[in-house]
Amino acid sequence: MSSPLPPEKSNSKKRSRKKHTKGSLQWTDSLLSEDPFSLLSGGDQGGFLSLEEIDESEFGLIGEVVEAVGEEKGNKKKKKASSVSNSNKRKRGDELSSELGSGTVVTEEGDKEEKKRKGNNRNNDVKDGVQGKEKAGRKNKKNKKEKKKKTNQKEGTSGEITKVDEKGAKSFLLGEDEVYEWNVLRLHPSLMNSIRRLGFREPTPIQRACIPAAAHQGKDVIGAAETGSGKTLAFGLPILQRLLEEREKAARLKLEDKNLADKKIDTESPLRALIVAPTRELALQVCDHLKQAGKSLDIYVVPIVGGMSLEKQERLLKRRPHIVVGTPGRLWELMSSGHQHLVELNSLSFFVLDEADRMIEGGHFHELQSIIDMLPVTSGSGTESSDGQTEPSMQRKKRQTFVFSATIALSDNFRKKLKRGLSSSRSASGGLSSIETLSERAGMRPDAAIIDLTNASIMANKLEESFIECREEEKDAYLYYILSVHGQGRTMIFCTSIAALRHTSAILRILGINSWTLHAQMQQRARLKAMDRFRGNENSVLIATDVAARGLDIPHVRTVIHYQLPHSAEVYIHRSGRTARASTDGCSIAVISPKDKTKFYSLCKSLSKESLKQFPVDNAYMPEVMKRLSLARQIDRFTRKSSQENAKKNWFEKNAEALGVDLDFSDSEEEGTKRMKEKKSSSAQLNKLQQELDAHLKRPLQPRTLSHRYLAGAGVSPVLQQQLEELSKRNAKGDIAENNKKSRFVVIGQDLVEPLHALRSSGQEVCVNLEKKKEVQKRADIWKRKKQDEKKRAHEQKRKARKRAKEGM
Numbered sequence: 001m002s003s004p005l006p007p008e009k010s011n012s013k014k015r016s017r018k019k020h021t022k023g024s025l026q027w028t029d030s031l032l033s034e035d036p037f038s039l040l041s042g043g044d045q046g047g048f049l050s051l052e053e054i055d056e057s058e059f060g061l062i063g064e065v066v067e068a069v070g071e072e073k074g075n076k077k078k079k080k081a082s083s084v085s086n087s088n089k090r091k092r093g094d095e096l097s098s099e100l101g102s103g104t105v106v107t108e109e110g111d112k113e114e115k116k117r118k119g120n121n122r123n124n125d126v127k128d129g130v131q132g133k134e135k136a137g138r139k140n141k142k143n144k145k146e147k148k149k150k151t152n153q154k155e156g157t158s159g160e161i162t163k164v165d166e167k168g169a170k171s172f173l174l175g176e177d178e179v180y181e182w183n184v185l186r187l188h189p190s191l192m193n194s195i196r197r198l199g200f201r202e203p204t205p206i207q208r209a210c211i212p213a214a215a216h217q218g219k220d221v222i223g224a225a226e227t228g229s230g231k232t233l234a235f236g237l238p239i240l241q242r243l244l245e246e247r248e249k250a251a252r253l254k255l256e257d258k259n260l261a262d263k264k265i266d267t268e269s270p271l272r273a274l275i276v277a278p279t280r281e282l283a284l285q286v287c288d289h290l291k292q293a294g295k296s297l298d299i300y301v302v303p304i305v306g307g308m309s310l311e312k313q314e315r316l317l318k319r320r321p322h323i324v325v326g327t328p329g330r331l332w333e334l335m336s337s338g339h340q341h342l343v344e345l346n347s348l349s350f351f352v353l354d355e356a357d358r359m360i361e362g363g364h365f366h367e368l369q370s371i372i373d374m375l376p377v378t379s380g381s382g383t384e385s386s387d388g389q390t391e392p393s394m395q396r397k398k399r400q401t402f403v404f405s406a407t408i409a410l411s412d413n414f415r416k417k418l419k420r421g422l423s424s425s426r427s428a429s430g431g432l433s434s435i436e437t438l439s440e441r442a443g444m445r446p447d448a449a450i451i452d453l454t455n456a457s458i459m460a461n462k463l464e465e466s467f468i469e470c471r472e473e474e475k476d477a478y479l480y481y482i483l484s485v486h487g488q489g490r491t492m493i494f495c496t497s498i499a500a501l502r503h504t505s506a507i508l509r510i511l512g513i514n515s516w517t518l519h520a521q522m523q524q525r526a527r528l529k530a531m532d533r534f535r536g537n538e539n540s541v542l543i544a545t546d547v548a549a550r551g552l553d554i555p556h557v558r559t560v561i562h563y564q565l566p567h568s569a570e571v572y573i574h575r576s577g578r579t580a581r582a583s584t585d586g587c588s589i590a591v592i593s594p595k596d597k598t599k600f601y602s603l604c605k606s607l608s609k610e611s612l613k614q615f616p617v618d619n620a621y622m623p624e625v626m627k628r629l630s631l632a633r634q635i636d637r638f639t640r641k642s643s644q645e646n647a648k649k650n651w652f653e654k655n656a657e658a659l660g661v662d663l664d665f666s667d668s669e670e671e672g673t674k675r676m677k678e679k680k681s682s683s684a685q686l687n688k689l690q691q692e693l694d695a696h697l698k699r700p701l702q703p704r705t706l707s708h709r710y711l712a713g714a715g716v717s718p719v720l721q722q723q724l725e726e727l728s729k730r731n732a733k734g735d736i737a738e739n740n741k742k743s744r745f746v747v748i749g750q751d752l753v754e755p756l757h758a759l760r761s762s763g764q765e766v767c768v769n770l771e772k773k774k775e776v777q778k779r780a781d782i783w784k785r786k787k788q789d790e791k792k793r794a795h796e797q798k799r800k801a802r803k804r805a806k807e808g809m
């Protein structure tokens, strides 16, 4: 943690010149000079650690408070922008959701829609552009829109990425000379434009390695690289490149050959690329990435995933998209029902398995096996047709297979086998038990390029891992500690079970920390909504099961918490890889209880870890954390009990209704009174607990060792910000005026130390090699025994000497 700032005047002065905003408080005169803390010390609000003085007559807490606390001017601007973008991002999330939900395709159509929207906006502007107030409102909206666009550009998310200049024309984030690093990859000029629009200065290592092999040598590729390293475009760009080249070739031939001139080429397009991903969210995201890269290239990409309207997806397929990205279940459902676009695969040029190792996990993917079996196998010496489309007889040879993941463990045997040449037969026995059989079965060719860029630890380069050791029942306390003391930046919490996820989210909600949840039993709409909401706020929390472990690319996830350890090292890698993506940094924290230890050490062993940092916990916070948690647990028990009773009652009623039975809930008078009494008493208890917790939550979380006048050392967390906002609102309503205290308002705080920074500044390396630990323990025991023996001997000698001395006397 960074040290608390002293109440420096120079700093205060600098900030005192700050302009204040609407909704701010009116604090006059100088209570400050008498006692700067008196305003807060007497009440429930507690005080603040490290001084930030906001003088003049007013100070706006809402939105501005965090900016004012421990920040330099430049940062203030940034934070202000980000606080504005928060609300905007939320909106963007909704847009994304509807876009994904409808399975819209990339194309002029999308652009048309957008133009239409813009046009409508403009019309509306003209219509109601008279009133001054409305004007201001629109201006605000426009500003927000612009800010939203900027945020999107910054984050590279699924929103509109291009800059839009005043005339509404698109421009690029990078100039031609700024993307020269891409030149060696000889990508199509349209793709280069996309890259400039996306703002990707240089290819990532996996893109650098894969694109030449896949796009220019036409090879199959098995690619492995760390999480967040841009694997999607490593296979996506070669696909787009080939489609563009073929289209151009066809157009050229058409020009040259008059006979071809009348032939329809692209409108009746067959399926050219089939990409399979293990989860719906990932498939939607891959689709989104391809759309971004293929924007305005007239290449149709469609997601086909479960949990969405089958009819709608059938309609999308009828438009004969060039690329389909889907999950095995829904794809197979449509294939097996004989959907034309998915079964006529003779022109399929690319078959991609993203997160390939997940596909074979636990033998889940029978559907995948069936899909693979649908792929054409004929090999022969066919020729390429004149319109640039490949003939069926060439498919086996022409189809490229890409198999990608961050965690593909290839056996030496498989590498040798690839060198010798894979058998082209489908006799690979049984199911898809390994990447090897999967690749073989999918028709991977013998000269496939194996590009394995994973480093020794396989973890993302800028990821800093850590752990907290605690008792099982303390996990919630440490989670709350991390989120409230260090809760800055997006945080993902992973649970292995849905029950644990529900419990955690309920407890956090009672403690005033709102989180979104994501698990496989949720409806797809709710899943997408949770993702959108999580993306929409830079300090949001998502609690998820391993359905979110792989592939999800959410910008600025700062922290990943393993509330429960995953079942395998691979899942640990993927979960942790939701942070520290695309060359950014981030940290992961595994919360380990004694029962997790065996798993934890074997995980460390399989990842060849000798040591790991222990996440620094300031124990002075823990008494207050435990107190709040205990209240929250009691409240949770009460609420759960009553909702269980309600559910039971509903169940009875529902079943009775179905059976046509009349239920008699009438109790005897005595029973009725007893029940009423119980209900009343439990509701009174619940109220009391809630009030007690509220009183605690109103006070900023602060370490026990500090005076209540000094606030939590870790600065202004989102929770604290909320408390300050409430405090400001209350005070604005005149609480202080009632007390007759005219004063300037004083906020003392410091930058929130986010988990990564806390870890960097005070995380302690601890040995996690169990054998080594045992060895060290063994040596310590030997040393201890030796010392005890020595002590015993010395004691004995002394005793003997005393005896001799006695005898000699």
Ligand SMILES: Nc1ncnc2c1ncn2[C@@H]1O[C@H](COP(=O)(O)OP(=O)(O)OP(=O)(O)O)[C@@H](O)[C@H]1O
Residues within 6 Å of the ligand: 156, 199, 200, 201, 202, 203, 204, 207, 225, 226, 227, 228, 229, 230, 231, 232, 233, 405, 406, 550, 551, 552, 553, 577, 581, 582
């Ligand atoms: N050349 C590039 N320069 C900068 N950013 C890039 C580049 N290529 C891709 N990205 C961005 O990097 C992020 C991660 O990319 P992507 O999701 O493809 O990673 P991944 O390797 O597939 O990760 P995971 O293994 O977790 O699935 C995305 O936001 C993407 O837009």
